[in-house]
Each structure stands twice: as C-alpha cells, then as structure tokens.
Amino acid sequence: MTPRHHLNEATLVSFAAGALSPEMTAVAATHLEACRDCRDRLAHAERIGGLLLGQQQAAELDAAKRGRLRREMLDRLDESTQSRHDGTIQALSPDVSPGDPDGLPQPLRAYFGPTWSALRWRWVAPGVHMIRAAHTSGDTLLLLKIAPGKSMPVHSHQGTELTQILQGAYDDALGHFSPGDAADLDNETEHQPITAPGAPCICVAAMDAPLRFPGWLARKLQPLVGL
Structure with a gap:
C-alpha cells in the first residue's frame, strides 16, 4: 500500500x-x-x-x-507514538493479533470495536451504509460503506473533513482515492465522490461541521442522515 x-x-x-x-x-x-x-x-x-x-x-x-x-x-x-488524546490510539485488543485481516485499524478500535466482523452497519440509502461513533468529543466520526458505482451528492464543507480510505476506492475532482489515501478537505472544497467498480468503498471520516449540499433533495434528507 x-x-x-x-x-x-x-x-x-x-x-x-x-x-x-x-x-x-x-x-x-x-x-x-x-x-x-x-x-x-x-x-x-x-x-x-x-x-x-x-x-x-x-x-x-x-x-x-x-x-x-x-x-x-x-x-x-x-x-x-504510543498514546494521544487520552487513549484514542490504544494497544492491540487482546482478541486481535497483529496482521489479522479481521482487525480494524488500531486507532479506530476505541470507537468501532476490534474487528470488521463485529460491525453492525445502518442502512442510509440504496447502496449506502453507515456506523456513527457514539461517544465523541463533539466532532462527527463515522464509517461509511458505499456500493461500487455509486455517485454521492455534490457537496462542500462548512468546516474540516478528514477521510481515510480503508477498502475499495472512489474518484472525484481531486483524483483517485484508494486504500491508504487521505482526503484532507476544508470549506473551500466542493466535490462529488463516485465509487469505483469492484469492491464497496469503505472509509472513515471525521467532520467538525455538517456538510453543505447545493441540491434541494440532499438538503431535505440531510437531517435524517445526520451529515
């Protein structure tokens, strides 16, 4: 990678x-x-x-x-390198060994649990599932799983969004984003991610303010989705 x-x-x-x-x-x-x-x-x-x-x-x-x-x-x-922000980066969970393909990235385990198999995805829209971290300091932290070939609504940001691709890929005006890539975005960025063919795109995203949607339908649905 x-x-x-x-x-x-x-x-x-x-x-x-x-x-x-x-x-x-x-x-x-x-x-x-x-x-x-x-x-x-x-x-x-x-x-x-x-x-x-x-x-x-x-x-x-x-x-x-x-x-x-x-x-x-x-x-x-x-x-x-071992610990930041009161344990956000924690030691390996005892039931997940290093290199286990079922193990979530270590910094995410405090929010989403130790393994992929234990995740419980919430349906948001056709082909789109989400898990929102329950215990946060105020910023939004979520996992998104988006089916291949899906076009997300055009949006910009009222604040900062930091996204890391974990699996799959997407394309937007900023380029092709695949596993390991980070999208470090500010309030001047407007884009429309389109997931690549093949595997679902799974990413983790943190936001310090809600998204901004120019389309009326996306704005209507925004309170239901919580983004």
Missing part, C-alpha cells in the same frame, strides 16, 4: 502539537499507520516544534534546565 494522497501540513502540525480533536486524531493516526511519507513528515514537524520551544525558553533557562527540558521533550515525543 503506497498512499498517493496525504495529510496536509496544518493537520500534521496540529497532530504533533496534540491540537486535533480525538476524532480527527483517530483518522489521522489511521493514515499514519499506512503512510511512511507522512510519518517522516510528522517526525520533522515534531523536531521543529521542539526546536522552537527550546529557542523560546533558552534565554530564561540555564544549561542544567535546558538539558532537563530537552530530556522531558524527547520522552514526550517517544510517548506520542
């Missing part, structure tokens, strides 16, 4: 600083598990953050205090 679409710089910096919501963090961490390029960029962002913090405080700290601060910062960076 070699992702072609990645997290943007603002998302990586916010992730490094612990400034993303837990829901956005879960999706970003799912991408980072699959993308070495973004892991390298994250490490660079964390190094820059550490240098900036050191420069800011250097004038006020003597050599001993700077050394202690550096050690504490390195310890925190080591810990950041």
Whole structure:
C-alpha cells in the first residue's frame, strides 16, 4: 500500500502539537499507520516544534534546565507514538493479533470495536451504509460503506473533513482515492465522490461541521442522515 494522497501540513502540525480533536486524531493516526511519507513528515514537524520551544525558553533557562527540558521533550515525543488524546490510539485488543485481516485499524478500535466482523452497519440509502461513533468529543466520526458505482451528492464543507480510505476506492475532482489515501478537505472544497467498480468503498471520516449540499433533495434528507 503506497498512499498517493496525504495529510496536509496544518493537520500534521496540529497532530504533533496534540491540537486535533480525538476524532480527527483517530483518522489521522489511521493514515499514519499506512503512510511512511507522512510519518517522516510528522517526525520533522515534531523536531521543529521542539526546536522552537527550546529557542523560546533558552534565554530564561540555564544549561542544567535546558538539558532537563530537552530530556522531558524527547520522552514526550517517544510517548506520542504510543498514546494521544487520552487513549484514542490504544494497544492491540487482546482478541486481535497483529496482521489479522479481521482487525480494524488500531486507532479506530476505541470507537468501532476490534474487528470488521463485529460491525453492525445502518442502512442510509440504496447502496449506502453507515456506523456513527457514539461517544465523541463533539466532532462527527463515522464509517461509511458505499456500493461500487455509486455517485454521492455534490457537496462542500462548512468546516474540516478528514477521510481515510480503508477498502475499495472512489474518484472525484481531486483524483483517485484508494486504500491508504487521505482526503484532507476544508470549506473551500466542493466535490462529488463516485465509487469505483469492484469492491464497496469503505472509509472513515471525521467532520467538525455538517456538510453543505447545493441540491434541494440532499438538503431535505440531510437531517435524517445526520451529515
């Protein structure tokens, strides 16, 4: 798996600083598990953050205090790869072994459970199923399963949407998105995903505001779907 679409710089910096919501963090961490390029960029962002913090405080700290601060910062960076946002990224569930094809990506298990086979999909529309995470901090986090060849309604975003493709693929004005790819979208993006032939497209998405639909029918149905 070699992702072609990645997290943007603002998302990586916010992730490094612990400034993303837990829901956005879960999706970003799912991408980072699959993308070495973004892991390298994250490490660079964390190094820059550490240098900036050191420069800011250097004038006020003597050599001993700077050394202690550096050690504490390195310890925190080591810990950041294991746990963020109060356990959003958790250890492997005891009933799921590493590499098990039935295992959900690790960062999503706190919200959706440990395995694909245990998921209970809710019918939303013909060919479209969804699972909404019940316990969130306020942002929306959901899994979507969309049948092949389906055209989703044209929409834009009132805020930020971060989507990670888990299975299948879709195409829109931004390109072809397949497993491992992230769609890191802001409120200036309008698109219409069309799922590719073959397997259903399954993705996880976090949103900090409802979608915006120009079509009247989609707007009428929006309260029922909850997007």
